[in-house]
Amino acid sequence: MMSLENLALPVSGSHISLLGFLLLLALISFTIYTGIVFGSMILSYIFKKKNKKSGNDLELNFSQDIINVITTNPTTWFGFGLMPFLAIILMYIQMAGGQGINSVNILIVSFLFYAVGITVIYFYKNSLHFNMLYSLYENRKAIAKDEFKEGLAEEQNKQMKILNHSTGFWGLTFMFISIWLFATGTQYAVDQSMWSASAIENMFSFSVIFKLTQFIVGGVSMAGATYVFLRYFWDGGYDFKNNEYSEYARKTALGWTLVSLVFQPLLMAIVIGYADKSTVSSMVYVGIAVAVVLSFIGSHILYTYLRNNETSYLKYAYMAVIGAFIFFAVSQQSNFKEANHEYLTYRVHEFEMLELARAAEKSGPVEIDGGEIYKTRCSACHKFDVAQITAPAYADVIPKYADNMEALVNFIANPTPRGNIDPNGNKYPPMANQGLKKNEVEAVAKYIVDQLNGEK
Ligand code: HEC
Known part of the structure; x- marks a missing residue:
């Protein structure tokens, strides 16, 4: 089932x-x-x-x-x-x-x-x-x-x-x-x-x-x-x-x-008395209190009517009686809401x-921002045109990859030691693997190449 x-x-x-x-x-x-x-x-x-x-x-x-x-x-x-x-x-x-x-x-x-x-x-x-x-x-x-x-x-x-x-x-x-x-x-x-x-x-x-x-x-x-x-x-x-x-x-x-x-006030009180105290909000008591007052008012008017057959207040008696049960329902509903609050x-x-998941789906695969990756993952060591103590300048090392994006991507994804490749004579240790995903590597490589081409 x-x-x-x-x-x-x-x-x-x-x-x-x-x-x-x-x-x-x-x-x-x-x-x-x-x-x-x-x-x-x-x-x-x-x-x-x-x-x-x-x-x-x-x-x-x-x-x-x-x-x-x-x-x-x-x-x-x-x-x-x-x-x-x-x-x-x-x-x-x-x-x-x-x-x-x-x-x-x-x-x-x-x-x-x-x-x-x-x-x-x-x-x-x-x-x-x-x-x-x-x-x-x-x-x-x-x-x-x-x-x-x-x-x-x-x-x-x-x-x-x-x-x-x-x-x-x-x-x-x-x-x-x-x-x-x-x-x-x-x-x-x-x-x-x-x-x-x-x-x-x-x-x-x-x-x-x-x-x-x-x-x-x-x-x-x-x-x-x-x-x-x-x-x-x-x-x-x-x-x-x-x-x-x-x-x-x-x-x-x-x-x-x-x-x-x-018997209503007593019975209503017993019903609430049996409720788990942690599920009884103040609204539960308010509902019961109003219900009890209304049933008193209702029975009082009905009793007078029984004695002297005077119908003018009858509608209030009826409203009070029905009202009492409406407020009892309000009380019960508050109890229900409180008990199921966590759920x-x-x-x-x-x-x-x-x-959130839907919104992500709608906007499609998130555009990977090469510039952002450069800023957060590469710029600490690399600058574009000035060689740093930490790493060569891109302007010095990237041009040789001009016709071979694939090799550049391969290097960034898995840096192999180059040693003394810097035309300025600086000596560098091997570059640590930056642990990027393939699409991230491609994005940052493209970004760097574009930046250099743009600057020329
Ligand atoms: C901790 C410093 C450091 C960070 C961060 C770093 N690099 Fe490097 N990078 C180096 C060093 C050092 C070398 C020189 C390695 C060698 O000579 O073997 C290098 C070399 C390179 C080269 C030249 C490779 C070649 O064949 O000449 C490229 C391209 C490169 N890095 C790209 C990147 C990119 C893209 C990032 C960011 C994702 C990055 N690097 C992050 C230190 C770093």
């Missing part, structure tokens, strides 16, 4: 910052959307079970209503769920160092469960819808005595109930596994102590279990808050036509939201080296 690491592209420092920001956006979109869908799925499932026991229609109503409100538009799961999830995986490939590849593998499995889970949840929603229609029809039938093909509708409803039951169960299960894997994969990237353990062991480690719990409880808070916001505030509030249900749903959703919200620095360094 091709290594996923090969997919990582070289990134510059500014790219890394941009990627970090995109990762944050993707994380916010994914965790909030998924939290809400999963939370509403849990509530829907719980109330369907309750209804089965008690036969209370309000419960079935709520079970269907909450999943309906939240999964209105099937394209949202593509835009807010699947796409950001894919983006997260790609950015983990780019940004997660060390055992980042373990993170990525786990996230890919998580993604598969996610795709199946969310598809199944839409089946669940639609089958629940059919059950509701049928129960409406049952109620009306007694009054209207219409000519419905009873047997057929009844049979279809039975089928739907089976589909509904299994999709509810499997939708939850798949999503649950996906979220669990997601918590494991992301934890891998920030916690080195996990690297030596197997994925299964890590799934059952305290840090992952708490992360998972925080996510699920948070999802229930957000689902309840979203439900209340959309049903009782948005567009002036939904016209339920049934006050009994309206009041029941309001209290139920608020109750679940408040109870789950109360990111390395990636930037790698990029810079690559850029």
